Amino acid sequence: MGLEHYLILSAVLFSIGLYGVLAKRNAVAILMCIEIMLNAVNIAMVAFSRYLVPDVVVLTGHVFAIFVMTVAAAEAAVGLAIIIAIYRSRQSVDVEQVDMMKW
Amino acid sequence: MASTQKKWLIKMTTEIAFWILAIITVCAALAVVLLRDIFRAALLLVLCFFTIAGIYITLNADFLAAVQVLVYIGAIGILLMFAIMLTRNVREGNPFNRLKIPALILALLVLATIVGVVVATDWTTVSGVPEVVSSELDQPTTSNIASALFEKEGGFVLPFEIASVLLLAALIGAVVLVRRKENE
Numbered sequence: 001m002g003l004e005h006y007l008i009l010s011a012v013l014f015s016i017g018l019y020g021v022l023a024k025r026n027a028v029a030i031l032m033c034i035e036i037m038l039n040a041v042n043i044a045m046v047a048f049s050r051y052l053v054p055d056v057v058v059l060t061g062h063v064f065a066i067f068v069m070t071v072a073a074a075e076a077a078v079g080l081a082i083i084i085a086i087y088r089s090r091q092s093v094d095v096e097q098v099d100m101m102k103w
Numbered sequence: 104m105a106s107t108q109k110k111w112l113i114k115m116t117t118e119i120a121f122w123i124l125a126i127i128t129v130c131a132a133l134a135v136v137l138l139r140d141i142f143r144a145a146l147l148l149v150l151c152f153f154t155i156a157g158i159y160i161t162l163n164a165d166f167l168a169a170v171q172v173l174v175y176i177g178a179i180g181i182l183l184m185f186a187i188m189l190t191r192n193v194r195e196g197n198p199f200n201r202l203k204i205p206a207l208i209l210a211l212l213v214l215a216t217i218v219g220v221v222v223a224t225d226w227t228t229v230s231g232v233p234e235v236v237s238s239e240l241d242q243p244t245t246s247n248i249a250s251a252l253f254e255k256e257g258g259f260v261l262p263f264e265i266a267s268v269l270l271l272a273a274l275i276g277a278v279v280l281v282r283r284k285e286n287e
Binding site: 020023050052062069085 | 114117118121125128129132133135136141144145148151152155158159162163164166167170171174175178179182183185186187189190192197198199200202203205206207209210211213214217218221222226244247248251252259262266269270272273274276277278280281
């Protein structure tokens with residue numbers, strides 16, 4: 001049980017999230033996959049903090065993970081609000097149909 | 104003698120817990136991507152968040168595990184459920200787009216790159232600490248996180264304040280975006 005186990009778990013979760021972000025059509029599903037990616041990064045940072053910093057008091061990895069969680073909460077709130085606003089005007093959350101800013 | 108036995112027992116149970124939690128996490132994340140019913144996908148995402156909280160506990164991050172349950176399961180999970188119920192299109196479900204195969208290849212390439220780098224790096228030389236972490240680290244982290252955040256030198260007071268302003272801006276932005284216009 002070492003650092004590598006946690007980092008490989010983190011990499012697997014990140015890749016699953018990346019695949020979902022690139023291959024899904026529902027905007028809510030894309031947001032859910034982004035949350036998986038953020039969680040994967042958090043696992044990596046906490047694992048680094050536990051295994052690579054010899055001092056018990058220095059918990060910079062934990063602090064970074066807390067900031068990531070804060071930004072993720074803000075991102076989820078604003079992202080879902082945008083999705084609901086788009087659904088109201090277009091009756092759809094399919095990202096392939098939302099192309100009014102494309103040229 | 105008894106203390107070495109106890110240490111061995113703790114090590115074994117942590118290892119078993121890690122493997123169970125890791126397998127459930129990966130299966131739930133895969134189900135989030137592959138399931139056709141988006142509501143079930145959201146429920147499995149909540150399960151994934153919960154097992155990640157368990158993984159934090161195997162890393163001795165007790166405070167982060169509690170925050171994970173509160174913020175991700177309590178707030179983001181419920182928010183996602185509401186968004187799905189407000190926008191759900193039952194006929195279409197949760198389909199893939201035409202990038203299904205290229206995205207799979209790209210994700211596998213990223214995975215192979217990261218795993219290759221992780222395995223090739225000799226982590227013991229990075230910090231000088233041995234692979235097995237001593238049990239002196241097994242203590243509550245909450246007060247240490249607080250001192251790391253608010254220290255006079257090397258603390259994170261300014262980012263903390265910026266984060267609170269960011270949350271306020273996100274809150275107001277979400278309300279403004281979702282509110283109906285009065286003339287509609």
